Amino acid sequence: MTIKHVAPTKKIHSFHPPQRTLLGPGPSEINPRVMAAMSLPAIGYLDPVFVEMMEELKLLLRYTYQTSNALTFPVSGPGSVGMEYCFVNLVSPGDKVIVMRNGVFGGRMIENVQRAGGVAVVVEDAWGEPCDPEKLEDALKANPDARVVAFVHAETSTGVQSDAKSLVALAHKHGALTIVDAVTSLAGTPVMVDEWNIDAVYSASQKCLSCTPGLSPVSFSDRVVEHVKARKDKIHSWFMDMNLLLGYWGETTRTYHHTAPTNSLYALHEALLLIKEEGLENSWARHHRHHLALMAGLEAMGLRYLVKEGARLPQMNAVHIPEAVREREAEVRKTLLTEFNLEIGAGLGPLAGKIWRIGIMGYSCKPENVMLCLSALGSVLSDMGLPIQVGEAEAAAHHAYAQMHAQEAKRKVASIR
Ligand SMILES: Cc1ncc(COP(=O)(O)O)c(C=O)c1O
Incomplete structure (x- = not known):
């Protein structure tokens, strides 16, 4: 055997990042309590102590989302994974989905619809403008077979906030489910999942939750859970199939699905606890x-x-x-x-x-x-x-x-x- 050495001419030292003030579009700075939680001893993802912490984490997330949805948990992966989780579970091939686009992330939703085999009907608003409820109503009237309406609550690429409550109400009036991106809004401005009747929502750990990046809290209403369970076709993604994830994050079972990022989850628990304390x-x-x-x-x-x-x-x-x-x-x-x-x-x-x-x-x-x-x-x-x-x-x-x-x-x- 010949051992290949790491770049023999370069001496590699431990990594020491500088202390920055983070005032970009995310990630945000992290409270030392959250960093300390992350460095606590590693334990198994099925350890009873960890399982107890998972239950608290779900309670804290329900509070942050203002929901009693049972299926509220952090998907392992950044906000983009939470986005994809919503689309692959809600959209079957051939489904028509109205996507409101007023910035970068609405564009990504269109990609998600298409990759899930759906048909995207795009409602455009200028970058910097909120999504226009009148345009949504017109699109819903023109597309009575639309099954889902998707939009970004807080468009990070422009700094605009849309009226999620009105958009969701319109979608429901026309019999469509809703997918709401709350990546930048959650904990920074109200996201009232139950009061606004949002069906599926996702966020990310590194914005107003101020945790380390790499976790995506999601919440599905019971209506969505029923909708996904009733699907006859196989969900396109194995990793993000809600039915399989339920085996680990559901109410009754705790079986291996994937190796959960345990220390990152301790950190999210602490970040959410800080929000609850405040x-x-x-x-x-x-x-x-x-x-x-x-x-x-x-x-x-x-x-x-x-x-x-x-x-x-x-x-x-x-x-x-x-x-x-x-x-x-x-x-x-x-x-x-x-x-x-x-x-x-x-x-x-x-x-x-x-x-x-x-x-x-x-x-x-x-x-x-x-x-x-x-x-x-x-x-x-x-x-x-x-x-x-x-x-x-x-x-x-x-x-x-x-x-x-x-x-x-x-x-x-x-x-x-
Ligand atoms: C509104 C919005 N949606 C989705 C994402 C994707 O999140 P992530 O970068 O964590 O994958 C971002 C990231 O900035 C975002 O701002």
Whole structure:
């Protein structure tokens, strides 16, 4: 036997990533409690202690999704796997699916429909606009045989939020089931699965849940479970077949399906516990509060939002890149990363080179990050010759915070009287 050595000329050391401030479109920063949970001793995925933790994890997920759906669990894999899990289980070959597309991820839904053998009817909205309920109603009237309606609640590529409640109600009025992408919305803005009657929903661990990437919480209503169980054809994917996954994540059985990522699941348990301790409403309010301060600062710098007021996601702020630095926008992001250890996101698809995406998600959503972002971006843009008064953005954010604190204090006094 001859042993082949690892790149003999390169000395490989342990990996030590730098400490970054993560204000991109995800992943977000991770609470040290979550990292500590991840490094706890490994145990088997059928160990009774682990099984007990799985039950708590399901309870915590139901709380986060505001649902009593029994089939609520984390699929092993990133958000894209959760997306695929929904489509392969709900869509049979030949099924007509209405997909609302207003950004990158609606486009991926179309791919999923087609790969599951379905027929996608695409309803387009401009990038940066929410999905239009009127267009959905027209499509449902024109396609009475549509079985499923799918849309992205929070389009990460543009920072727009769609009215999930109305879209789901319309789909149901016309007898269609719904698949909702809540990857960026969950825990950042309300996702009321039971109240809105969402049928199938998926999210991802690395956005407002602030866990390590690689898990995709999903929830199916009983109606969907019945629909999938009644399918006569074999579900196209073995790994994502709901009926087989039920053997491991279901209510009554715990049998081997695949080796679950145990330590990542400890981490998700801790991340969800943090959300429960904070309270969902407080988590939504925190995202809203820091968004208002960030927005005040960005606008004071002269930056304009892509999305109109009222449809903006607090956790995903997309701003137009000033004309004068468009050619050098990658340099701006590189300077932020190398000099300030700060990551912000670039635009995607037709918005590449036109917008920056500033995410304040989960553990990243805190005042020190808002202030650092405004200070760092202001100084880089000022150095590049933009007419920006360094410090003005921070002052505007400070003013916004002060106003919110004053309103909050008034509210507290009024509630005591
Ligand atoms: C709205 C949306 N859907 C789906 C995905 C895919 O998730 P992942 O990258 O975890 O596979 C993303 C990722 O950014 C997203 O923002």
